[in-house]
Amino acid sequence: MTAILYNDMQFTLRPSSEKWDLLRTLPDGSCTLVGAGLFPGQPAAAAQLLAQTLIHTLFPVGVHIIGPDVEHPNSVGELKIVGVNVAHPNFVYWTGNSTSLQGAQHEHQ
Numbered sequence: 001m002t003a004i005l006y007n008d009m010q011f012t013l014r015p016s017s018e019k020w021d022l023l024r025t026l027p028d029g030s031c032t033l034v035g036a037g038l039f040p041g042q043p044a045a046a047a048q049l050l051a052q053t054l055i056h057t058l059f060p061v062g063v064h065i066i067g068p069d070v071e072h073p074n075s076v077g078e079l080k081i082v083g084v085n086v087a088h089p090n091f092v093y094w095t096g097n098s099t100s101l102q103g104a105q106h107e108h109q
Contacts, residue, residue: 019040020042
């Protein structure tokens with residue numbers, strides 16, 4: 001099994017027949033299955049790279065930004081209150097990977 005640490009989340013890539021299973025260890029120590037039967041026929045090194053790509057896609061590093069809805073302010077007397085535009089949130093990705101990205105540094109048997 002290969003441990004992958006990404007954005008302070010612990011993942012484990014383990015062989016299953018000629019395929020791979022990807023698990024995530026939750027903060028309470030329990031595990032959840034991210035994907036089963038992945039990357040058929042791939043050697044360990046290739047499966048690890050594919051798993052890291054999958055992790056980046058499923059667990060992106062960034063923040064949701066919701067801007068003001070200036071088209072629909074609420075008025076209370078002469079006061080205009082501009083709420084958030086929840087219909088158009090933006091997701092801002094960090095420009096690089098997580099600072100905690102580590103792969104294949106912990107090999108388990």
